[in-house]
Amino acid sequence: MAKFVLAQAGSEATRPTFWKIGHIGEAIFYYLAAVAIAIFAVGVYQRFSTYAQGTESWFDRLDDLSGRIASATKIVFSNQKQFDRDLYAGLMHAFVFWGFLTLLIGTTILAIDMDIWTKALGQPSFFEGAFYLSYSLVMDAMGLLFVVGVGMAIYRRYWVAEGRLWGKHTSTEDDLFVWSLFLLGVGGYVTEGVRILGTSATRNVSFETVSFVGWFVYDVLAVAGVTPEMATAAYPVVWWSHALLALAFVAAVPYAKPFHMISSFANVVTRDEKAGKRLPGVPDDASPEEIGHGSIEDFSWKELLDHDACTKCGRCSSVCPAKAADRPLDPRDVILDLKQYREDLEAGRTEEKPIVADGGASVINSETMESCMSCMACMDACPVEIEHVEQFTQMNRRLTESGQMDANVQDTMMNVFQNGNTFGEPQRKRPDWADELDFEIPDAREQSVEYLWYVGDYPSFDERNRKVARSLATILEESGVEYGILYDDEQADGNDVRRVGEEGLYEMLVEDNAEAIRSCDYDKIVCTDPHSYNTFKNEYPEFEVCEWTEDDVFHYTQVVEDLFRELGLSGSELDYTVTYHDPCHLGRYNDEYEAPREIVKATGCELDEMPRNREDSFCCGGGGGGLWMDFDEDPKPSEERLREALNDTDSGSRVEKFVVACPMCMTMYEDGRKTGGYEDDIEIVDVSELLVEAIGRKEQVEVAAD
Known part of the structure; x- marks a missing residue:
């Protein structure tokens, strides 16, 4: 079989693009892709423009930017923070991260071949022969890793019902995110299997065995009685279902939980290596009402980025000694309460109120902030470098300046x-x-x-x-x-x-x-x-x-x-x-x-x-x-x-x-x-x-x- 596959490493070893979609369908796809990318770009711009409205950070966050990016890349690509305290979660995230990244790179390579190399430059496609076979093997292998990782996430979230994954801010958004990823991964293989079966009526597809997961789907369909003609008829529906879900996911990234893929990396890049160990000072000319965080306008751009970087993973909550002692503090909820308040305020869904105060008329209750032990366990556990202690201290400063400090x-x-x-x-x-x-x-x-x-x-x-x-x-x-x-x-x-x-x-x-x-x-x-x-x-x-x-x-x-x-x-x-x-x-x-x-x-x-x-x-x-x-x-x-x-x-x-x-x-x-x-x-x-x-x-x- 290996010799036969190598023998097919010529022009026949490739796959048809936009097979059975037609020129009109292709034009519609490109139009929808452009719309999705435009929505994505506008959303990302709006997010980062929000950060620009935040105050300046006390510490320099952008010095030695190249070094910061290199360090952040090492942290993110190694998944080292995800493995801390939780091997299962580390493996799960590594599978999802590396699988998703590979699929993204693979899709980009295909787009370069189709839209730039062949159409724009008029060059013969490089998406064939040995390159195609290698490409297919890697994509199937890493895509399978991706599906396994998402499956592990679904198992832990719904079957095991891991406590730290659930909380007051758990919502339909979280369900849509994990199931969209799963359907994208599985849908890609279903699309591949249907295509292999459909094209088998007109060409020798034995070289497609390198796409071992897609070939497995092909075998399952054939055993189930699906004929090449049936696969050919079904392919446009399967293809469009997968394509529309992918484009909708791209468009939704800046507006929902998937944005953490961008904000988390930015947060790691701009982290303070001494976060928590040292705290921001107070400007010499600050009046008492300007000390600490009393309104959302008082938060720095990095603190707003912290809020968006939170993935609701609950690692901070699971290690917080205040929460374990049943004090009224959950570090995840504090970060997400602040984020939700900002978003509700921007959308006109709530009226402006104090960030922290004694009583229920504020975003955060004073007892919640007084409960923090400043032990930094939450920050050590956070995989995206959220700096909880700095924000908690700023809210404590507001309590102090407004005379709401604990009597003792x-x-x-x-x-x-x-x-x-x-x-x-x-x-x-x-x-x-x-x-x-x-x-x-x-x-x-x-x-x-x-x-x-x-x-x-x-x-x-x-x-x-x-x-x-x-x-x-x-x-x-x-x-x-x-x-x-x-x-x-x-x-x-x-x-x-x-x-x-x-x-x-x-x-x-x-x-x-x-x-x-x-x-x-x-x-x-x-x-x-x-x-x-x-x-x-x-x-x-x-x-x-x-x-x-x-x-x-x-x-x-x-x-x-x-x-x-x-x-x-x-x-x-x-x-x-x-x-x-x-x-x-x-x-x-x-x-x-x-x-x-x-x-x-x-x-x-x-x-x-x-x-x-x-x-x-x-x-x-x-x-x-x-x-x-x-x-x-x-x-x-x-x-x-x-x-x-x-x-x-x-x-x-x-x-x-x-x-x-x-x-x-x-x-x-x-x-x-x-x-x-x-x-x-x-x-x-x-x-x-x-x-x-x-x-x-x-x-x-x-x-x-x-």
């Missing part, structure tokens, strides 16, 4: 404003945690140091976290490195102050902390808290008052790992079975996963990983101001995480210690241990506390704590 958060902000810390304690008490140590903490304001240690609010004022501060101080002292702290010149870092919407207060903290640090002679800044680490590393350097760069800032685990290795700190090995929780601001925000693990392993502990670890880690519930609010949650994120440690790890109930590297996580999990009834089952410890015990200094730290 408002009290905390007042503490920060009046005392420079979230606890409302006098600043003179900030270094009291070190009073009982058997050595004196150097003052970085008075001597040169290698490590300027920013201790942070919770290690300074929270009794449980003071033990963490003493442990880290002991490690630094034992290592012999030159380090020091700012004593009472240290202010709250402001990371979460900014994320609850208090931009003015945040900028004041930046100025105060930067001024204190600028007066010191140091090489590196080391932070106890990942929240401090994030804002010092990614946000402070954007202010002119700061003289350091992101390369000068470290989390303590990064420093201690190096000290442990270089200075050979060692002692008795520990034999605990432990699990480690990745803090959002250390892991997902800043990609540091290994330093804490290396320290834990070096102490001799058996480390059993949580099922959700590294970038897939589950938030403790304290971020985004959550530590300062009271929510009606079931279950609390901290309780769910401890349950996971004891029930879902390989070691299960043998896990003795739940290891953290964040003071806020320590606070949340100590609370979850009590409220969840886990006090007798597991102990919460910081990485530094494990290491202090390993080097034989635990007793001294505990004596100082007492």
